[in-house]
């Protein structure tokens with residue numbers, strides 16, 4: 424079991440910081456390249472969502488990122504204390520976005536779910552958003568299990 428925790432402001436430039444820090448933390452696992460790409464994508468989608476939706480126009484909102492792993496799984500936890508989501512089912516629909524004017528495609532949640540082995544979201548309007556993601560570890564640079 425190993426674990427890390429990061430807290431950072433909701434400034435867009437911190438997205439790369441969060442993503443690369445997690446990749447560095449997971450280095451000892453020697454994950455297949457494909458899995459590293461999927462984890463980077465999950466992080467980018469989750470962190471950018473917290474920044475542009477949760478903390479819309481706020482640059483000093485706190486985003487909490489915790490990553491841990493055991494023998495079998497990587498656990499990713501992304502939490503913001505932003506505006507929250509009042510209709511999670513709708514937010515999860517492919518191509519649903521509340522920000523069409525920003526030309527978002529509404530695919531972030533769908534992409535995260537596709538790449539995750541387990542995906543849980545807890546959120547309420549006004550109460551922030553909490554994502555729990557579990558991803559199975561595949562060893563040794565193989566592409567198939």
Ligand SMILES: Nc1ncnc2c1ncn2[C@@H]1O[C@H](COP(=O)(O)OP(=O)(O)OP(=O)(O)O)[C@@H](O)[C@H]1O
Pocket residue numbers: 468472473474476477478503505506507508514515519520521522527528529530531532533551552
């Ligand atoms: N952390 C969050 N806080 C508040 N609302 C959120 C959060 N994450 C997602 N949402 C809501 O869920 C909707 C769907 O999110 P999703 O990531 O699928 O699409 P998007 O961010 O709008 O577009 P894309 O990710 O394709 O750029 C968002 O439009 C937003 O309304």
Ligand SMILES: [Mg+2]
Pocket residue numbers: 468471472530531532
């Ligand atoms: Mg998104």
